[in-house]
Amino acid sequence: MKQAIQCISAVAQLTFLDGLRKQTLLGLIVLALLLECSGIFFMDFFGHDIGRASSDFLLSVIWLAGLVFLFFHAVQTIALSEERKSIYMILSRPISRSQYVLGTFIGLASLLLILQASLGVVAWFSLLWIKTQLDVQYFAVFNHGYFVLSLFGLMLMQCCVLAIIMLFCGMLRGSFLVLMMSIAYYFICSSIPVVLEAVKQQISSVQEGDNFYYLLQGLALIFPDFSRLDFKDAILEMNPSLVAVDTVSAFVLSALYLVIVLTCACYLYSRRDL
Amino acid sequence: MIQFNDVDKEYPSELGENNVFPALSQVSFQLEEGQSLGMIGSNGAGKSTCIRLMMGFMKHSAGSVAVFGSSPHSSQHRNIGYLPEVTAFPQNLKCIELLRFAAKTCAMPKKEVEASIEYWLTRLGLWDVRFRLLRNFSKGMQQRASFAMALVHDPKLLILDEPMSGLDPVGRMEIVALIQELREKGKSILFCSHVLDDVEKLVDQVLILHQGKVCFQGSVSELCQSQADWLVVGQDLQQHRFSSREELSVYMQENADNIKLVKHHEDFESAFLRTVKESVAI
Structure with a gap:
């Protein structure tokens, strides 16, 4: 067990150092900071609800930076390591395929955490500054706890996408194919809750017990509803309507989904020829 | 192992x-x-x-x-x-x-x-x-x-x-x-x-x-030994190669006391190439 943890941490450290020095992170942080600063300067263009608009904008920048990191750096790191045969260098050590998957995931998630944390700190200070510049009527409340909760929610969402990228890398050969599938996955996850709601409202014949309804519910299990981890609205509300049980269950279910996807990725990697 | x-x-x-x-x-x-x-x-x-x-x-x-x-x-x-x-x-x-x-x-x-x-x-x-x-x-x-x-x-x-x-x-x-x-x-x-x-x-x-x-x-x-040639080495220590058995036979009669036969091993590269060629022929 100790040796397994040592191997996983060695791979994680390798992935982390390689990513940090690739300056991908630095470039993303600089880009995101520029976008966040632009949000501060252009807040005057918002006619009303400046607090909500600013908060949404800043958290969206963090979300976008995370997605760019996942789709370009993470996909490259995992898929290209196989194309370039650098995976042989790692697996020529006494490291199992599962340990490689877990170590790579942890290394990339650590880089994502640094990205989120640094942008989150800047976003927090930006919101505080914006709040001081405005009258109370435009920006009454700033819930710091829910802001941190929103960042956790974003992080967990992106870790789920990272796990899916690892799964696709285990199934497919070629970084471009993995990239396309990952982007498609993300768009389907974003769209299914909307489709489900629209179907419920517009087609009166769809009821519980209908096969089509079950199909949509089944798809919703495979393509999770990321909006359940979106707590942006609660940051600026006086009395947020979040229910503790719903919030905790959203985190627990997402963590469970993450574990299941990673387990499948480990299984696929252990079965395939390199 | x-x-x-x-x-x-x-x-x-x-x-x-x-x-x-x-x-x-x-x-x-x-x-x-x-x-x-x-x-x-x-x-x-x-x-x-x-x-x-x-x-x-x-x-x-x-x-x-x-x-x-x-x-x-x-x-x-x-x-x-x-x-x-x-x-x-x-x-x-x-x-x-x-x-x-x-x-x-x-x-x-x-x-x-x-x-x-x-x-x-x-x-x-x-x-x-x-x-x-x-x-x-x-x-x-x-x-x-x-x-x-x-x-x-x-x-x-x-x-x-x-x-x-x-x-x-x-x-x-x-x-x-x-x-x-x-x-x-x-x-x-x-x-x-x-x-x-x-x-x-x-x-x-x-x-x-x-x-x-x-x-x-x-x-x-x-x-290298598996396909070795025999070479005739004359008194002058030169290796002689012959285009026909008749030529070899004449030389050996004329120089019977001054020749010896030496087993010539293939060099490694030749042996490798010959082995590959034979396997293709099969």
Whole structure:
């Protein structure tokens, strides 16, 4: 067990150092900071609800930076390591395929955490500054706890996408194919809750017990509803309507989904020829 | 140490094609402890496929592969030093970080790690550049770093795929000397190379592969002796060659007291080429 943890941490450290020095992170942080600063300067263009608009904008920048990191750096790191045969260098050590998957995931998630944390700190200070510049009527409340909760929610969402990228890398050969599938996955996850709601409202014949309804519910299990981890609205509300049980269950279910996807990725990697 | 018994390996066909590609067919050989085996063959012969099967990177289609007496498994890599044909590292690591990673994964005691890293980096001429990023290394330096990574944990079995690739003549000499030293220490070595001179010097046994089949396994001398010519050496110590039996017969009658027959062994390269040609003819 100790040796397994040592191997996983060695791979994680390798992935982390390689990513940090690739300056991908630095470039993303600089880009995101520029976008966040632009949000501060252009807040005057918002006619009303400046607090909500600013908060949404800043958290969206963090979300976008995370997605760019996942789709370009993470996909490259995992898929290209196989194309370039650098995976042989790692697996020529006494490291199992599962340990490689877990170590790579942890290394990339650590880089994502640094990205989120640094942008989150800047976003927090930006919101505080914006709040001081405005009258109370435009920006009454700033819930710091829910802001941190929103960042956790974003992080967990992106870790789920990272796990899916690892799964696709285990199934497919070629970084471009993995990239396309990952982007498609993300768009389907974003769209299914909307489709489900629209179907419920517009087609009166769809009821519980209908096969089509079950199909949509089944798809919703495979393509999770990321909006359940979106707590942006609660940051600026006086009395947020979040229910503790719903919030905790959203985190627990997402963590469970993450574990299941990673387990499948480990299984696929252990079965395939390199 | 390594045992292949009637191993087949087929690669799945590409999209739109029906046939599988047979990379290996009924390949059998073994490498005993303390032995060195040179695996040679033309491009596409199946050498790298054999190595990937030994390392557990892929599974065989038929037959059996055993390394240290059991099926290939990642836990065996603690005792294997593998030098791949293509050196590919995460390019943003420092050389010393790569070796620390290699040592950490093999659960080497901490006291031994730094001593071993220092020894191998110094031996391979990389000590002064240990803090440089691998992306700034030349091809030869990357090859040496890969070699250091294969040796840092003192493995029992070395699998070297084209170890001289990218090295200058001085570097090649040093690596040849290093491999000879490792042989003398009792390491088992599986050595793939296109440079037949190096194979001839460094191995006890030779395995010739062609189009996924074994053409020959045995010692270098057995390979070269298997088709030896007889030469007539005259009093002037010159070797004479004759275009016909009649010419030979006349010469021997005229110089009966002053000639001797010498068994002429093929050189290694000729023997290898002849063996491959014969296997194609079959």
